[in-house]
Structures are given as structure tokens and as C-alpha cells.
Amino acid sequence: MIDAKRRILLKGSLAAGTVGVAVGAGLLSPSLVLASWNETAFNAKDVPAALSSLMGSDATETNDGITIKAPDIAENGAVVPVTVETNLSGVKSIAIVADKNATPLIASFDLGESAVPFVSTRIKMASTSNVVAVVQTADKLYSNAKEVKVTIGGCGG
Amino acid sequence: MSDIKIRAKLKDGETEVKCLMSHPMETGLRKDSKTNEIVPAHFIQQVVCKSKDQVVMTANWSGGVSRNPYLSFKFSGGEVGDPIEVSWTDNMGETQTGVDKIT
The missing domain is CATH 2.60.40.2470 (SoxY domain)
Structure with a gap:
């Protein structure tokens, strides 16, 4: 159970990492991401x-x-x-x-x-x-x- | 490593989601008590909460939310086992995502 959760968490952080890379590469400008802020x-x-x-x-x-x-x-x-x-x-x-x-x-x-x-x-x-x-x-x-x-x-x- | 703790419970047709994030939530107004210098603003600006890839709620925050923010919300139509995804973005462009399932 703990291990299964760990997998999910890892997956989640990987996904977050991808978004971070996209922002860094200028694919998504921060102002675009937070259009509603x-x-x-x-x-x-x-x-x-x-x-x-x-x-x-x-x-x-x-x-x-x-x-x-x-x-x-x-x-x-x-x-x-x-x-x-x-x-x-x-x-x-x-x-x-x-x-x-x-x-x-x-x-x-x-x-x-x-x-x-x-x-x-x-x-x-x-x-x-x-x-x-x-x-x-x-x-x-x-x-x-x-x-x-x-x-x-x-x-x- | 994701630091978002999520609990999603289905009760009487409504799913109550509780999440706890870890973040300093600096307003940019506070002075460091030792150096007397202003601590730069560093806070979560937006939290997007999804269930089955549908946005249930978007929270927009200022530095007025307490550090290590707690957020709870409810929605209808969820089922046990449905995925819940919570992701935040702060004013420095950092982002973090947590995933859990409705129980």
C-alpha cells in the first residue's frame, strides 16, 4: 500500500516536473499559466x-x-x-x-x-x-x- | 517529491477533499527578525483541483493564506476510486502536483 502510494507520488512529481520544464523553455509563459490570477x-x-x-x-x-x-x-x-x-x-x-x-x-x-x-x-x-x-x-x-x-x-x- | 497531502472522502453523494501543502507563504511584507531585511514574497498564487481531468475548483491566493496552506472543498458527482489531482503554482513559477483517489 505504501509502495503503491509512493508510485503515485512519484508520477505526480514527474508530471509537475514536465510543466516546470515547459515553463522554463518558454513554451508556457508564467502569465499565461496564471491567466486568472x-x-x-x-x-x-x-x-x-x-x-x-x-x-x-x-x-x-x-x-x-x-x-x-x-x-x-x-x-x-x-x-x-x-x-x-x-x-x-x-x-x-x-x-x-x-x-x-x-x-x-x-x-x-x-x-x-x-x-x-x-x-x-x-x-x-x-x-x-x-x-x-x-x-x-x-x-x-x-x-x-x-x-x-x-x-x-x-x-x- | 510531492508534498501535497490529499484526503478525498465520499459521503452522502458529496466528495469532501482536504489537502495540505507545504509552502512558506511569504507575503513580501515581513522582516527577518535577525537581519532586519524584508523577506521576499514567495507564495502560492493558484491551486487547481481536478477530478477525472475536470476542473472542480481553482483557488487564487495572495500571501494572506497561512504557511503550509490547508484547503478543503466539496463537489458532487464523484465516485469511489475516481482520481483527484491538486496542483499549485507559486509566484516564482514553481509548481507541484499531488494525486489521490476518492475513498
Whole structure:
């Protein structure tokens, strides 16, 4: 069993190596590979600018159908577990924002057709602030927020 | 060697995938406490998750995701034994892929 897994892992890393070579040889330029990585949005210093760039608008409607699971108090801002889930239908993407971070947009998840609107990850937070989840459906942006108190910030040295 | 740990479990028609990657996730804003120099940005920008060669989810990240990132997502329509592939690309062009099967 262990050996079988090792084979798979080796195969996986070989495949990754091939992509690396392709990038190195200029067959795939990095910007082409990451066509959907929105540099303007991720470098934006405030929430409206980030959302406008990422989703085309910063007009969001608060919706309680979006559930944000995060601790009320995070002892360590470097690792704050956040889970976003929603019962809204037709969800195209979900973004996670910490509004006091230097670059507030932390992550955006583009969901494929079979994906269930649920994502869970761990984020860094500079200080006590709202964790905002923005859900993009076909025609509208919805959001919800949860305050997380941070005792030790996770973005400084 | 791939460092992506993947667990994919089918439950009530939905597959929940949990993965753990190992990456420093430097924002480019942090100062080294000894040398007082800014540590250059080095973080995963994109994670592509596939099942049976179909993209289920694409995650775009900033350096605001914690180091050694954890990611979990769910999708419907998976079956036991279906392959799950997760691959990331960071801002330095490094890439890594992990593969597992739904259990």
C-alpha cells in the first residue's frame, strides 16, 4: 500500500516536473499559466478596489445565507481557520477578505459546475477585523462578515 | 517529491477533499527578525483541483493564506476510486502536483 502510494507520488512529481520544464523553455509563459490570477485585485490596498477588480463591482448585498465559520478570538493571527459555506444557488466564485490586512483580498475560489459552495482554509490576519466572504452568483454579489479578535497579529515580523 | 497531502472522502453523494501543502507563504511584507531585511514574497498564487481531468475548483491566493496552506472543498458527482489531482503554482513559477483517489 505504501509502495503503491509512493508510485503515485512519484508520477505526480514527474508530471509537475514536465510543466516546470515547459515553463522554463518558454513554451508556457508564467502569465499565461496564471491567466486568472488577478494581480490588481490581490495588490489592492482596500476592499472596494479589490472587489471591483476581481468581480467587476464592489456593490455587495448582505445575505445571511452565507455562513462564515471562524473563531471569535484568534490567539495567533498567523493561522486563523476560516470556512465559508452558502445555500445560495448558482455560485460562481467565493472570495475571502480580511479588511484590516495590508492587502485585504486573501483568496478567491472559482467553482466548477460540480463544486459545492463550500471552502475551508487558514488565513493570516494583521489585527482584529472582519472576515468578509463575498459570493458571486450569475447576476449579483452577496456578502457576509464575522468579526475575529486577534491577540497577536500574523503579518508583521 | 510531492508534498501535497490529499484526503478525498465520499459521503452522502458529496466528495469532501482536504489537502495540505507545504509552502512558506511569504507575503513580501515581513522582516527577518535577525537581519532586519524584508523577506521576499514567495507564495502560492493558484491551486487547481481536478477530478477525472475536470476542473472542480481553482483557488487564487495572495500571501494572506497561512504557511503550509490547508484547503478543503466539496463537489458532487464523484465516485469511489475516481482520481483527484491538486496542483499549485507559486509566484516564482514553481509548481507541484499531488494525486489521490476518492475513498
